[in-house]
Amino acid sequence: MQNDNIKKPSFLYALLMLISPTIIIAMGIVAFEAPIQILMFIGMIVLIPFMKGLGYTYIQVKKAMMSSMSKALHPGIILLSVGILIGAWIASGTVPTLIYYGIQTISPQFFLVTSLLFCSLVSMAIGSSWGTIGTAGIAMMAIGASLGIPPGITAGAVISGAYFGDKMSPLSDTTNLAPTVTGGELFTHIKHMLWTTVPAYLISAVIFTFIGLQYSGVADAESVRVLTAYLSETFNLGLVSLIPIVVLVTLLVRKQPPIPSIFIASIVGALVATLYQGFGISEMLSILYRGYVVNSGIEIVDSLLQRGGLTSMLELIALFLFALGLGGMLAETGVLEALIASFADKIQHTGSLVLVTIIVSYVTLGIGGSIYFSTVMSGTLMKPIFERLNLRPENLSRTIEDSSTQGGALIPWTGSGIFTATTLGVPTAVYFPFCFLALITPLVALFYGMTGLTMTKYEELQKEKLSIKSVQGKPRKN
Secondary structure, rough: OOOOOOOOOOOOHHHHHHHHHHHHHHHHHHHHHOOHHHHHHHHHHHHHHHHHHHOOOOOOOHHHHHHHHHHHHHHHHHHHHHHHHHHHHHHOHHHHHHHHHHHHOOHHHHHHHHHHHHHHHHHHHHHHHHHHHHHHHHHHHHHHHHOOOOHHHHHHHHHHHHHHHHHOOOOOHHHHHHHHOOOHHHHHHHHHHHHHHHHHHHHHHHHHOOOOHOOOOOOOOOHHHHHHHHHHOOOOOOOHHHHHHHHHHHHHHOOOHHHHHHHHHHHHHHHHHOOOOOHHHHHHHHHHOOOOOOOOOOHHHHHHHHOOOOOHHHHHHHHHHHOOOOOHHHHHHHHHHHHHHHHHHHOOOOHHHHHHHHHHHHHHHHHOOOOHHHHHHHHHHHHHHHHHHOEEEHHHHHHHHHHHHHHHHHHOHHHHHHHHHHHOOOOOOHHHOOHHHHHHHHHHHHHHHHOOOOOOEEEEEHHHHHHHHHHOOOOOOO
16 A cells, blocks of 8 residues: 555654554453453454544555455364354264263273363364364263263363464464474474473363362262263164264374365264164255254253354354454554564563563454464564564464464453353353463463473574575665
């Protein structure tokens, strides 16, 4: 967008632009319990006068919004596909089968660490934290409830496992996005994440094991009997119901695109529901659209199985649109660049660099409401500083994944936060303290930054090339 009248915001102007929509969103949530979508929309409207004050025309403001909002198309389609998948897999008996046999085989004292490991494996296989939370996660929530384990703790184990597997999987979109933005290589990025994620994961596993030991023998026998009886009477349980899982994992392991893979697995689930569970075609199409509906009169059954469907994701897609529109306006005007420029030259040590990167990742996550937005913005803003300190791109991509990728589920108004809370049926504030992996990993990353351990650097030849590139990129003085 070329316009000679456009001005760069000063530090104070940029700060005011950032604070204004933030206050509106915070006050709307705290004081009026308003939906985050309408608050994000109002925040976009509030930014228009600020942009016009910098010299932008309305056409340019609209282009900034629309260009950024268009990025919601791909994750939006994935969300719709996941919503359809959840409804199909409940009707097909896939989720009920996991719940039923999980209750039969998992002991209460080891349930939490088992949930962590199980969700890790599922997420690593399919490359999707959301897909894992919407399928295996629902099953674990049902099992945990029957065993008398508080839902917040179970959700913490599910989320920790789902995001660990997502980060470690080369099939994950966020795991591919981070090195792409920072200029690194995919498998170098994954190997570098092992230094921070594995220690945090092991610590999380130990904590969940100790917590689980407190629930030895606490299972509510009557609740277990009622739930398992309902599942066995309502669904045909067994290996046939697990076919959709095999199909999805096979497709993704063979590196097929996620959207058609999820959709095909949904169709297979719908076929199993129709041919094996006895649902009619009209009924099945309604489930794919509106989700699985059950009115059994049994609280645990109704709360756990009444989920999914394409329409269940529409509010989340609206959030994506408005969040990305708001973030696009701030990105176009250079607000974050103006704020970072005020102290960028003062960053001379890897410890302060990692700390600032973590803060920027969380701030951009909160502003944009999207892991994708945060990854792109954080990578773009911090990359020059990492290069100036002779640090390889995998250091930056790792730090972004350690913070904003895992932090998505911890912020209530982000797409990940809303999806997780809605799907698992647990408010963010309730499961937040138990998301140990997301809370511990940034601390491990900060430790490495302060000590310099694992902070890989460029070789001298590469350093010289970077210096030449930097000099060539500067305008010549006459």
